[in-house]
Amino acid sequence: MSEFKNQSLPDEESISRRKLLKTAGCAGAAALVIGGLAGRADASTGTYPQVRIANLRDIREGKPIKFDYPLIGRKSLLIDCGCRVEGGIGPKKSIVAYSMFCTHLGCGVELDRNSEMLICECHQSVYNPGESGRVVEGPAPGSLPMISLDIDNSNGEIFATGVAGLIYGLRNNLLDGEEVR
Ligand code: FES
Numbered sequence: 177m178s179e180f181k182n183q184s185l186p187d188e189e190s191i192s193r194r195k196l197l198k199t200a201g202c203a204g205a206a207a208l209v210i211g212g213l214a215g216r217a218d219a220s221t222g223t224y225p226q227v228r229i230a231n232l233r234d235i236r237e238g239k240p241i242k243f244d245y246p247l248i249g250r251k252s253l254l255i256d257c258g259c260r261v262e263g264g265i266g267p268k269k270s271i272v273a274y275s276m277f278c279t280h281l282g283c284g285v286e287l288d289r290n291s292e293m294l295i296c297e298c299h300q301s302v303y304n305p306g307e308s309g310r311v312v313e314g315p316a317p318g319s320l321p322m323i324s325l326d327i328d329n330s331n332g333e334i335f336a337t338g339v340a341g342l343i344y345g346l347r348n349n350l351l352d353g354e355e356v357r
Contacts, residue, residue, distance in 0.1 A: 201292050201306030202259035202270070217246055219350035224338040227356050229254055229273070229325070232266060232332030240287045242276070245323055245336045247353030250343055251276040252323050252336070253294075255287060257306045265325045265334070273323035273336065274309045277344040280316040294320065321349075 217225045229243050241254040254273040257264070264272045274294065276284050283298035287305070293312065294303040301314030309320035321341030327334050339349050346352075 201304050202257055202261055217350050217355045219348050222350070224324075224336075224350070225355060226326070227336045229334050229336050232327065232334065235266075235271060235334075237270075238287075238289060238292070243273075243336070244356050245273075246339060246349055246356065248356055249353060250349070251284065253285075253287065254323075254325070254334070255305050257292075259306065261306050262308050263322060263324070263340075265327045271325065271334070272305055272308075273325055274303070274305065274320040275323065275339070275341075275343045277320075278316055279311075279318045279320060279344055280314070282344040285320065 216223065224246050227245055230241050235241065235254070235256050237256045237258045243252050243254065244250055245252045252273055253276050254271065256266070257270045257272060258268070260269045261272050264270050278285050278296040278298065278301055280296065280299060280301050283296050285294040285296045285303060288295045291302070294305055294309070295301070296314065296316070299315050301316035302312040303309050303316070303320050304312050309322055311319060319341065321339050321343050323336050324338035324340060325334055326337045343349050
């Protein structure tokens with residue numbers, strides 16, 4: 177799986193619903209156990225690679241950074257939610273990352289700047305990045321897989337180190353793909 181499924185354009189009803197969804201995204205963050213080990217990708221041992229994503233100075237609130245993880249084509253997105261999130265890193269513990277594959281049928285999710293939610297354009301599932309990727313609305317059956325992040329406090333370098341949850345369409349997040357270098 178290297179590309180998202182085709183997406184339909186949003187209609188007026190869905191756009192106005194998004195505006196209504198604008199809420200304090202970080203309220204009531206759900207507890208989440210972050211898994212993952214640094215190292216080379218190894219499906220046989222479940223070892224995730226440690227991959228540099230960005231530096232703290234590159235990150236702006238509301239401006240997501242996209243990256244592939246744990247393998248090439250496994251689109252993911254890093255966001256600064258601006259307030260504390262369970263599993264978040266950085267000075268405010270507000271920086272988090274998620275798989276961009278919707279858990280319903282695998283379309284791509286994007287950050288909606290109005291609502292500050294991650295929204296799937298196919299069937300309008302809505303996920304809250306400030307609540308560990310929890311589904312707020314729509315047919316998605318579960319939260320977005322959360323990418324474990326680590327930060328080197330000496331220089332602000334941010335690394336992806338694992339994935340909590342199975343990415344849509346996969347039987348193993350580390351199988352059937354090329355390693356990100
Ligand atoms: S594929 Fe995302 S809501 Fe259906």
